[in-house]
Amino acid sequence: MEIAQRRDVLLKRRAELVGHLERVENELDQTPTKDAEDFSTERQGDEVLEALGHAELNEVRRIDAALGRIDAGTYGECLDCGNEISAARLDILPDAALCKTCAAKSG
Incomplete structure (x- = not known):
């Protein structure tokens, strides 16, 4: 695969991740329910979303570093x-x- 194709793959994946991170952030910003049982369930879901968001943010950082290496000619x-x-x-x-x-x- 040529460098231009690899750049395209990285940029596409980055766009997917950023889009998903925005959806996760919107989900986490929603007002929690007042019902204690539902709140507990929502909080567990929020913790999963937060962990997923951290993992995806780390992947975005690795992609950005790879794009930087492409630009520097060291990819x-x-x-x-x-x-x-x-x-x-x-x-x-x-x-x-x-x-x-x-x-x-x-x-």
């Missing part, structure tokens, strides 16, 4: 060892900053 180079990140890995994780070996060491 596809491992940030730790400098070796090339395999095309297969970038196909699965287009925001990958580490090669498979370095990712295994840090994970």
Whole structure:
């Protein structure tokens, strides 16, 4: 896959995430119910949405970093060892900053 295609994939995913984050934020901003039982259920749902929002925000940050590496001409180079990140890995994780070996060491 060419760099332009990878950029398009990253931008599309970023737009999906930002759209979903906006929906999550709107959902969390809704006025809670006054019924204690419903409030408890809503609060549990809010906690799930908050956790999902944090995970998605982290993914947006990784995508932004990958787009920055594309602009800098370093996309596809491992940030730790400098070796090339395999095309297969970038196909699965287009925001990958580490090669498979370095990712295994840090994970």
